[in-house]
Amino acid sequence: MDVDLRKLRYFVAVAEELHFGRAAARLHIAQPVLSRQIRALEDELRVRLFDRDRRSTELTAAGRQLLQDAPGVLAAAEGLTRRVRQAAGRTETFTVAFMPGITVTAPVQALLARHPGLAVEVLRVSAEDQTAVVLDGRADVGFVRLPLDRRGLRLRPLFTEPRVAVVPRSHRLAGKTAISVADLADDVLLQDPDVVPEWRDLPHRRPLRPGARPEPPARSVEEKLEYVAAFRGVVVLPLSAATHYTREDVCRLPVEDIAPNQVCLAWDAARDSALIQEFGDLAEASHS
Incomplete structure (x- = not known):
């Protein structure tokens, strides 16, 4: 059937x-x-x-x-159609995926100026699907944040940006000009600890009390911020992602001893077209 x-x-x-x-x-x-x-x-x-x-x-x-x-x-079918058309030389569209907070306007406009007949589309993604849309063909390239599963991908580093802790407005640390990652040791981290290895490697963290609720299954940044505002925990985000969302019930705190976030351009390792390389040059130039 x-x-x-x-x-x-x-x-x-x-x-x-x-x-x-x-x-x-x-x-x-x-x-x-x-x-x-x-x-x-x-x-x-x-x-x-x-x-x-x-x-x-x-x-x-x-x-x-x-x-x-x-x-x-549906995504696999869409990706199949795009790959077959591209293999036949019918590059009708070029799709650029991006994470919240990352601006892709400059390289997209530069590519359009060089190729007036090309339809360039943008696709907003989350941490959960930032690599999937590239591997299944929904996007030709993606602006991705590390860490991620690199299998099947080629990556081109573009830039780094600082990360901040997002806490409730009335949190004990709110109002400080900067904190250390150890200051968060008693908080619940609402994301994969591997994303914040400095927090994961702290020697002393508050254990989950018997009968306490586990960390909420937050996926998107929007969901994480809802949990932060409800005093369920804290998150560590790249600065541009944190400033992308304006909320009065949370605040951002610079973390002095945490590594910056690396942003890369990613594409399917099996596809290394001249157009992808050209866009990579434009993306790198726009962030130099």
Whole structure:
């Protein structure tokens, strides 16, 4: 059985909105058409994907599983299409991925000036998918932050920037002009400790008390800052990422004894085109 990618995209829209009307508006199709496509997908898969009544739409267990798997399938299909077209010499678009806080305007505009017929697109990513979008073909290059899994990638260092601790506005350290990483030893770190090895290697840290809640499963910077504001812990972020989000309930503290963050340009090691190299030169020049 072959799954129709169009129906899969329709399913993702409904699953994310949990509302057929909003999903139909998002997809720019009529709601009855969307309902028929979802029913057809359920018939093809021989499962029910949604429990729906007049008041609500909820995912079934099968629907939750499909929502977990579908984005990867769609991304792989999109990447496949881009790679095949590029192999045939049809470089219609050049997509640049970037992390929050990193500005890519200068090299993008420089590339457009050199190649007026090229459509250059930008794609915002997170720490969780900054390498995946390059490896699966959704982006030609990505501005990434280390550390990351380097397998399958080529990296070109661009610049470094200081990192800061983000704490609640009424935190015991708030108001200090600078701190050391040891000052954070009694706080809960709301990110992978390997990202902040200086904190991880501290000899004395507050152990998690019996019965205490574990660290929240924060993924995006926005989620981390929500937890910081709620006194669930602290985060250490590159300065540009921290200043990208304006909030009155948290504050930034320079950390004197922590290594700066390295930003690199990344691309698939199997693809080393002249256009990628040219953009790398422009990106490096814009940050020199």
